[in-house]
Amino acid sequence: MVESAIKTGVDAEAAVPMPAAGALFGLELAELTAVMAGLGQKAYRGRQVFDALYKQRVASLDEMTTLPSSLREELKAAGWSVGLPEMVQTAVSVDGTERYLMRMADGETVETVWRPDGDGGERGDGSEAASEEAGEVVDAVEAVTAKVDKRNWGALAEKGFRRATMCISSQVGCAVNCQFCLTAKLGIRRNLTAGEIAGQVAAVLNRHGVKMGKDRINLVFMGMGEPFLNYDSFMQSVKVLVDGVGVPESRMTVSTSGILPGIERYAKEAVRPKLALSLNASNDVVRERVMPITRKWNIAKLLEAVKAIPLKTREWVTFEYVLLGGVNDQPEHAREVLALLNGLRAKVNLIVWNPGPGIDYHQPEPGDVAVFQKMLIEGGIATYIRRPRGRDIYAACGQLKRTISEERGSEKLVVIGAAV
Ligand code: SAH
Ligand code: SF4
Numbered sequence: 001m002v003e004s005a006i007k008t009g010v011d012a013e014a015a016v017p018m019p020a021a022g023a024l025f026g027l028e029l030a031e032l033t034a035v036m037a038g039l040g041q042k043a044y045r046g047r048q049v050f051d052a053l054y055k056q057r058v059a060s061l062d063e064m065t066t067l068p069s070s071l072r073e074e075l076k077a078a079g080w081s082v083g084l085p086e087m088v089q090t091a092v093s094v095d096g097t098e099r100y101l102m103r104m105a106d107g108e109t110v111e112t113v114w115r116p117d118g119d120g121g122e123r124g125d126g127s128e129a130a131s132e133e134a135g136e137v138v139d140a141v142e143a144v145t146a147k148v149d150k151r152n153w154g155a156l157a158e159k160g161f162r163r164a165t166m167c168i169s170s171q172v173g174c175a176v177n178c179q180f181c182l183t184a185k186l187g188i189r190r191n192l193t194a195g196e197i198a199g200q201v202a203a204v205l206n207r208h209g210v211k212m213g214k215d216r217i218n219l220v221f222m223g224m225g226e227p228f229l230n231y232d233s234f235m236q237s238v239k240v241l242v243d244g245v246g247v248p249e250s251r252m253t254v255s256t257s258g259i260l261p262g263i264e265r266y267a268k269e270a271v272r273p274k275l276a277l278s279l280n281a282s283n284d285v286v287r288e289r290v291m292p293i294t295r296k297w298n299i300a301k302l303l304e305a306v307k308a309i310p311l312k313t314r315e316w317v318t319f320e321y322v323l324l325g326g327v328n329d330q331p332e333h334a335r336e337v338l339a340l341l342n343g344l345r346a347k348v349n350l351i352v353w354n355p356g357p358g359i360d361y362h363q364p365e366p367g368d369v370a371v372f373q374k375m376l377i378e379g380g381i382a383t384y385i386r387r388p389r390g391r392d393i394y395a396a397c398g399q400l401k402r403t404i405s406e407e408r409g410s411e412k413l414v415v416i417g418a419a420v
Contacts, residue, residue: 023083023105024075025053025202026195028239039074054244055212057202059084084199085110087207097390100204102169104196108189110169110224111401112200113390114208117163163216164208168200170234171225176257178280178291180324182356182401183224192225194236201241212246219247221254221273224401228254228262235269242271249273255320260297260305267309276318276349277306281328282336290324303340316347316382323369324353325362334372338379348376348383354391354399 016030018038027035032053033046045067052064060082061072085102088109092098098114173186201219210217219241221227227234234254241247252273256262266272279299281287287294306317319341323329337348350373353361364372369385376383391399 021079023195025083025199084203091393093390093393108172113167115165165218167220167223169223170227170230174225176226180361182399191230194233197237198240219252228256228259258302263305279319280322282333316345318347320349322351323364325364329364329368334375351386
């Protein structure tokens with residue numbers, strides 16, 4: 001289509017079909033140009049809308065002051081809006097972590113998490129952020145007890161920039177049914193669109209007045225849902241975040257539970273976040289028990305697909321490993337993990353299991369966590385322990401389940417999985 005457009009002398013960017021009216025946020029430049037062309041406007045108007053959405057991060061059409069007001073009215077009349085998710089509730093942890101309940105246009109909600117100064121997981125993410133984390137070591141006792149960490153977003157501001165990691169959701173609920181994860185209890189309600197995924201980022205950046213290019217923002221696609229079961233929207237969100245919002249892909253990490261076709265597609269992408277694979281067990285027997293999806297794609301198949309990814313210089317694949325007390329946290333498991341990862345350019349992020357109501361697992365003993373980490377490091381694998389940020393407000397890994405807090409009298413209650 002682009003080729004024929006060039007032949008006929010029409011602006012190639014205008015040659016994509018005009019998207020159906022709705023949210024502008026999430027559309028690429030060519031699509032925005034098509035929208036403007038549909039209103040009889042020249043191509044530069046598409047660029048203006050693109051910049052307003054992603055660089056200025058406007059929340060409404062009225063804020064698009066680079067467009068004449070008549071054109072803004074025309075857009076509204078045609079059924080267009082910016083369409084950022086609405087932040088309807090905020091919970092703030094004692095450690096500075098914030099968890100937001102985000103409402104989409106149809107009323108569905110997901111959660112997004114903001115972690116000032118990250119959670120130590122970046123060290124193992126093989127991303128650019130990893131090299132900035134030197135000296136920040138999370139120990140096993142801290143990981144289990146969630147001792148409060150006093151550092152906060154303000155502390156780095158004194159150095160002239162701020163750093164935070166944002167955890168983004170890709171689906172409303174999740175279909176994968178990992179037995180240790182609270183999100184699994186929701187089942188899958190629907191996929192998010194690219195705009196709804198990237199829109200979480202814009203809404204949170206706006207809340208904190210983040211200046212792109214100055215402040216350092218890391219994104220992890222590790223919130224609710226399985227990004228590789230919503231592949232196209234996930235990848236399109238990456239495109240607008242990179243090209244529009246200005247977050248380099250080297251500062252993004254996508255985590256998958258092991259969706260083989262997704263890993264194969266990911267391997268072929270020119271622009272892609274870093275990969276994290278939720279290994280979570282050292283053999284198929286245990287993995288099938290904790291992650292039933294292993295019956296479809298076993299560990300060997302997943303590792304084969306990971307080996308086929310053309311890694312760039314200084315790029316690693318991260319293996320996440322949720323430590324479940326007495327299930328997968330013993331020395332024999334560490335030995336099996338070493339054997340599995342032999343020959344791979346791998347880092348390991350150990351995540352102490354975060355409890356959730358109705359989930360029948362136990363936290364590992366701090367001593368077992370320490371031994372597990374030591375064995376992997378001695379076996380030659382860089383291994384980090386993720387700091388359990390925001391556990392008190394159900395914002396830590398695997399705790400996202402559309403939690404809402406309610407004030408009842410003087411009491412503040414956290415209601416898990418409440419219908420909203
Ligand atoms: N669906 C993707 C990304 C979201 S889950 C995936 O599974 O990879 C992000 C990470 O949290 C995964 O590594 C997952 O194994 C881990 N996780 C899930 N539930 C957890 C829990 N209760 N405690 C600690 N980590 C958990
Ligand atoms: Fe889904 Fe990831 Fe939770 Fe598994 S761990 S149920 S894939 S969100």
